Amino acid sequence: MRSDAVFVTGATGIVGSAVVDHLLERGEPVVAGVRTEADAAQLPRGIRHRHFDFGMPAHRLDAVLDGCDRLFLMRPPPIADVERYLFPLIDAAMRRGIRQIVFLSLQGVQANRSTPHHVERYLREVDAPFTFLRPNFFMQNLATTYRDDIRDHDEIFVPAGRSRTAFIDARDIGRVAAAVFTVPGHLRAAYTLSGEQSLTYRRVARILSDVLGREIRYARPSEREYLARLAAYGAPEDYLAVQRMIHRVVRWNVSALPNRAVRRLTGRPATTFAEFAARERAAWER
Template sequence: MTLIGVTGAPGNVGTPLVAALLARGARVRVLARRPERARAAFGEQPGLEFGHLEFGDRRTYVAAFRGVERLFVTRPPQLSRVTRDMVPALDVALGAGVTQMALLSLQGAERNPFVPHAQLEKYLMESGVASTLLRPSFFMQNLTTTHLPELRRGEVFVPAGRGRTSFVDVRDVAEAGAAVLTEPGHAGQAYELTSSEALTYAEVAAKFSAATGRTIRYTDPSPLAFYRRLRARGVPTGQLLIMEAIYATARFGLAARVTPELARLLGRPPRTFDQFAQDAAPLLTQETPHA
């Protein structure tokens, strides 16, 4: 049976992706920087194994990819120099016998050479490997992870202006990833994955307010104010610069594109933001210490 390697697990997409692959009867190797933590997160399950992979540490590459035929590639958010830190690992994967890769990229990466996802896309397209590019729009779950402290204080704090964003639920992205890695016909394809609506962040705040019964406001900080607050909270500079670039696309009206591609891959409508807000409501109403 084909062995599928998954990077980025546990994680926003990686965790539900592993579950979706196992549900399809696939053999899965979670490739993690701390495999013991991954094992504790997933537990022992039939068809699931764990390997040590740390991008940038060449000593981990050979054993990590041994026996893997298909690979799901996720860029760790702290890595911005992917040519240096990720491409050598993917070269080893190809040499070890990986014949198909699915890349978790970014909506609009083909038009934005400044994001590291674009460099990874270019590498895959030039490598000759059978590849599928998944270009999701902004993850709904980013708001309840990176931006959770502000949300719990009643604030949507992102520098996106009045632009609209076609959000997507990571659970749907994971199902799409499982589909392209286990079904034929996806090699050489690029899929732009969005929900069925584009929202302003003021509308996002209103939906969170309705789901939680609390007042949550969109404060629309300047890019500098956003950078300073999250940097003070310890978010790495490289990750922050990528976030600033992503929010700039929304601010300039470039993130509102809605496509039917996710619905076609899933065979059903994608989850709505209202559904996500209802699911996230208990998390948002927990207390958080003031920064």
């Protein structure tokens, strides 16, 4: 088997599927890690795939990476114990002489001790050939996490105050990943990925109103109101704690600064929120 494929974890997820698509556009061989045959059915026709689970025994991980010389690594949101579940895959990659690991990290991770921070630190400790992608808040959050409030109640219900966010399209993250995998010069580099616009949620609501042809409001709830609604929906306490932290960061405008990293790394500008909303409008249509 050729040994020049990219092994992609999370290959059917929002970011992983974009990585797969953009690698294929560049003519790169891909091996997708999937948990089930149902997941495999979501992949582009003809793509190679093999069973992979972060919980599989360490001795099987070398075989998982057979034929691959690069690895796209992302942490599934439910996994908090990265030492148990992600480090063994990194170790296997190092044993096999993987020449590049692109890790999907988090904006600002270098300034806190969140889970992605631990992965970045370990990749440095083992002298891995890493590239860190540190994206801002995904535009896709509006079409997934906050979709129902927009679709069913015509409102964006997040405690962001008057803050701004330079949202990024996850498809652009996939485009960047494909670029840094296929163009030299990105080893041991870290890139903060933001959109080129800094938007308030009031502005986001106006854009959605224009695209959908009905008024979408930014409700601007307090943190207490937001967390109370999540609790009423049955959200567990640890999820509430994460949401509290995330939106405090938003209100501090940590995520407000736009940049041109997507344009610089891929040669094309980042997707605007209006372009994203037009593309994904079905998510909010009734």
